[in-house]
Amino acid sequence: MNSKLKKYYPLLPVCVAYLILFLVGRNVTGIWQLVSTLLFYCALGQAFNIFLGMTGYVDFGYVAFLGVGTYGMATAVTGLAGYEGLGVGVIVIGFALAVIMATLLSMAVGAVALRLRGAYFAIATIGVNEGFRYLIEGANLWNGSSGMIFTAELNQILGRDLAGRVMTFWADILVLIIGVAAAVVTLLYMNSKIGYALTALREDEDAAKVMGIHVTKFKIIAFITSASFAGMVGAASWALKTPYVFPPEVFEIHYTIEAIIIVMLGGAGTLMGPLVGALIYGVSKYYLSIFLPGFQLFIFALVIIVIIVLFPEGVVGVLKGKTRNNRLKQLIL
Amino acid sequence: MLKIEKLESGYGAMQVLWQPSLEVSRGSITALLGPNGAGKSTLLSTVLNSVKPWGGKVYYKGEDVTYTPSHKKVHKGMALVPEGKHLFPNMTVYENLAMGAYLDKALAHKSESLDLVYTLFPRLKERHSQMAGLLSGGEQQMVTISRSLMTKPELIMLDEPSQGLAPKLVSEVFETIRKMKYDIGLTILLVEQNVDASLDSADYVYIMHEGSIKAEGVTEKIKESKDITSTYLGV
Incomplete structure (x- = not known):
């Protein structure tokens, strides 16, 4: 029993970090906006890590899953606006729809792109978000380029007070919960045979194959899991927080790049990494935009080069190496 | 066969x-x-x-x-030992071998296969906790062969x-x-x-x-x- 429980110790620092983040946000005036951004980055990184970190494949079209998640929530809220009795149930349905749509998209993308390896996979995915954006605009899906604005519907379903609280507070809490859930799933995977299979294929796909591992299956599992969390992040952080959606905003490759920076900075394939990366990235981006406006991207470009050259395993990767021989090691994964 | x-x-x-x-x-x-x-x-x-x-x-x-x-x-x-050294350099020799016993069928015979591999290659037993990437070329080849033996072929x-x-x-x-x-x-x-x-x-x-x-x-x-x-x- 004890050793079974020990496997879950690494969740402790994760939960503590989220708790501190929450308490700081609630008790320091004027900081909730920053905390909300940080929570978004944490959840984004944690979700992306399940794919990028565990398989070593870089998906440049990742933001598309957040985008379709946002559309999933938007569709649920606008479509069910007449059923006021459903109340909060609409949000639950919205999340379900977001997950389903992100899963379907990831299966479609994965079926084609996951047959490719390494750099070829990355190249194949670059166009996914752009392609999807132009599909929505060109085929006039979901109102095409004029987007969807559903503040009124949200007010109608939840009532003006609750809708306001959802936009300013509960959406962020949902993002927090999604981030924690993604971390829990990451750890569950790490502790199971899925984790072993993913580690093997990340290190050497040919070797994994001759060990009898069905590599495609496990890549798809990681891809779908990661995508469905992304869908939920989009639904909570973009659709509920700001109840409108425009294709150019939700299919912006910029967010994918941020997710890659966060995961690499913190440590790809580690449990804590995305969280650490998100906090470092989010806080420094916030202060850089105040003190050196316009230079953030330039500075992050340099930072990412330095990281890849000096410590490719990221902050948590380095920490893991340093704590290998002491008592802290069971907390850091 | x-x-x-x-x-x-x-x-x-x-x-x-x-x-x-x-x-x-x-x-x-x-x-x-x-x-x-x-x-x-x-x-x-x-x-x-x-x-x-x-x-x-x-x-x-x-x-x-x-x-x-x-x-x-x-x-x-059926087992294939691929050309070149397809091993996991950042894992120990033991971890490499354990990875070989991934399938349920292989996992059931893990300790038995491990004994077999260690009798076949006593040097791997001595080096079981070393990073596989640090071994000599010959030892790495032993690890690759051993890992495929772990699949119970x-x-x-x-x-x-x-x-x-x-x-x-x-x-x-x-x-x-x-x-x-x-x-x-x-x-x-x-x-x-x-x-x-x-x-x-x-x-x-x-x-x-x-x-x-x-x-x-x-x-x-x-x-x-x-x-x-x-x-x-x-x-």
């Missing part, structure tokens, strides 16, 4: 295998020899279906497995196991291959460019050139036939 009939495959538009047929009988060491680019590695990859067959048949224990996915073939007891296909090794280690590798046959009772399909050493160990020999089998026979016959050895093997 393994029977290949007129196998065809290639990459893109380029055909590499031009209908080679061969047979590996149970408990034997069968060597597949030939120069660079003859298609030997492609043949092994196609047998395992990690390169898709274009035509022909592969039978394993009498069963048609031509289009069976690779991971299922491993489950059935009945047929093991080795792709140039002596490649890039010092002469002394080459003879060690071939000694191990003989042990795998005599002590463990494995069936072995050996792909090699090291003609002399292979001819010393093999029971039956196939000679491959430009994607098809040009000659075959029991080892003694091949050795005697100056025509064959000088034309295809440069001996």
Whole structure:
């Protein structure tokens, strides 16, 4: 029993970090906006890590899953606006729809792109978000380029007070919960045979194959899991927080790049990494935009080069190496 | 044990295998020899279906497995030791071996297989907690072979196991291959460019050139036939 429980110790620092983040946000005036951004980055990184970190494949079209998640929530809220009795149930349905749509998209993308390896996979995915954006605009899906604005519907379903609280507070809490859930799933995977299979294929796909591992299956599992969390992040952080959606905003490759920076900075394939990366990235981006406006991207470009050259395993990767021989090691994964 | 009939495959538009047929009988060491680019590695990859067959048949224990996915073939007891050192450099020797016992069937016999591997390669036991990437070339090759033994195979296909090794280690590798046959009772399909050493160990020999089998026979016959050895093997 004890050793079974020990496997879950690494969740402790994760939960503590989220708790501190929450308490700081609630008790320091004027900081909730920053905390909300940080929570978004944490959840984004944690979700992306399940794919990028565990398989070593870089998906440049990742933001598309957040985008379709946002559309999933938007569709649920606008479509069910007449059923006021459903109340909060609409949000639950919205999340379900977001997950389903992100899963379907990831299966479609994965079926084609996951047959490719390494750099070829990355190249194949670059166009996914752009392609999807132009599909929505060109085929006039979901109102095409004029987007969807559903503040009124949200007010109608939840009532003006609750809708306001959802936009300013509960959406962020949902993002927090999604981030924690993604971390829990990451750890569950790490502790199971899925984790072993993913580690093997990340290190050497040919070797994994001759060990009898069905590599495609496990890549798809990681891809779908990661995508469905992304869908939920989009639904909570973009659709509920700001109840409108425009294709150019939700299919912006910029967010994918941020997710890659966060995961690499913190440590790809580690449990804590995305969280650490998100906090470092989010806080420094916030202060850089105040003190050196316009230079953030330039500075992050340099930072990412330095990281890849000096410590490719990221902050948590380095920490893991340093704590290998002491008592802290069971907390850091 | 393994029977290949007129196998065809290639990459893109380029055909590499031009209908080679061969047979590996149970408990034997069968060597597949030939120069660079003859298609030997492609043949092994196609047998395992990690390169898709274009035509022909592969039978394993009498069963048609031509289009069976690779991971299922491993489950059935076929193992491939790929060319070059495909091991996990950032894991310890033990972790590498444990990874080999990934399948349920292999996991059930993990400690037994581990004992076997450690008797076969006592050096790996000494080094079990070292990072695999820090081992010498010969030791790394031992880890790769051992990891495939951990999958509990009945047929093991080795792709140039002596490649890039010092002469002394080459003879060690071939000694191990003989042990795998005599002590463990494995069936072995050996792909090699090291003609002399292979001819010393093999029971039956196939000679491959430009994607098809040009000659075959029991080892003694091949050795005697100056025509064959000088034309295809440069001996």
